[in-house]
Amino acid sequence: MTSDTFSFKMGSFQFTTIADGVSKRDFQSVADLFPDAPRPSFLKALKEEHANQQPLDWSMNCLFVQTRDHNILVDTGIGPREEGKSGQLMDRLKGISELSSVDTVIITHCHGDHIGGLVNAEGKLTFPNADYLMQDSEWEHWMGEEGVVEKANQEYAHTLRSKLHPIQERTDFFKGKKELLPGIWSVPAPGHTPGHIGLLFESEGQTLLDLSDTLHTRVQFTHPDWSPRFDTDGKKAAQTRREMLTIAAEEHHLTLFYHLAHPGLGTIQQKGEGFKWQPREGEH
Numbered sequence: 001m002t003s004d005t006f007s008f009k010m011g012s013f014q015f016t017t018i019a020d021g022v023s024k025r026d027f028q029s030v031a032d033l034f035p036d037a038p039r040p041s042f043l044k045a046l047k048e049e050h051a052n053q054q055p056l057d058w059s060m061n062c063l064f065v066q067t068r069d070h071n072i073l074v075d076t077g078i079g080p081r082e083e084g085k086s087g088q089l090m091d092r093l094k095g096i097s098e099l100s101s102v103d104t105v106i107i108t109h110c111h112g113d114h115i116g117g118l119v120n121a122e123g124k125l126t127f128p129n130a131d132y133l134m135q136d137s138e139w140e141h142w143m144g145e146e147g148v149v150e151k152a153n154q155e156y157a158h159t160l161r162s163k164l165h166p167i168q169e170r171t172d173f174f175k176g177k178k179e180l181l182p183g184i185w186s187v188p189a190p191g192h193t194p195g196h197i198g199l200l201f202e203s204e205g206q207t208l209l210d211l212s213d214t215l216h217t218r219v220q221f222t223h224p225d226w227s228p229r230f231d232t233d234g235k236k237a238a239q240t241r242r243e244m245l246t247i248a249a250e251e252h253h254l255t256l257f258y259h260l261a262h263p264g265l266g267t268i269q270q271k272g273e274g275f276k277w278q279p280r281e282g283e284h
């Protein structure tokens, strides 16, 4: 076990967060991702939230869940890359379990840093024994005839589709809030992408709420209305962010975010017009 993985038990569920990789970002480069936020206010809030310490960790926190009957992976990281660094998820997961032991892969949404690991460098399924779960509207957004990617970056669209085609036959497309597996519910969280979901895990009265890309940087706890440029619908994303953070605070869920510093776990309280993030004790 290294600082790139973090395991904990909750009821009958064994959770392990696995960092697929971490990039270091200075404040300016984070601010560049939020062109619609007023720059001076954004930088001031960012400095306060991080006690003026930069660069900050921009992580990719995948989640491995072992239940009595299933080995479940939530999102697959960036996967193999010809240029630059490939994702570390597979190597780190192998330290815990065989890739062939994963029987379910849940996809929160189809951005490249979440589905890149669906296939390996040879184009074969990384998890040969897995079935896949995805909200139907997310598939439709990227793969449907009316898919927005037709009009967007063709190369990006082509890469995404080459990752998604191989899983089509093995994917169960669901709609809305649904119990996907015993104790595991989808929580629709649209805005970042149309079919983006969170997940609520509950075992023996304890809960974990995985909000994935509902939020990308800690500044958005105090300023939930600020959306980054890669939120497909920034206004909808802001509305969803506020709703989800309110639920997390009111229902006292341990909460996980994909891009916060690994392990990306903490609790949320309402504070003034926004929220306060309390990273899980012992973490930073």
Ligand SMILES: [Zn+2]
Residues within 6 Å of the ligand: 111, 113, 114, 213, 258, 259
């Ligand atoms: Zn992401």
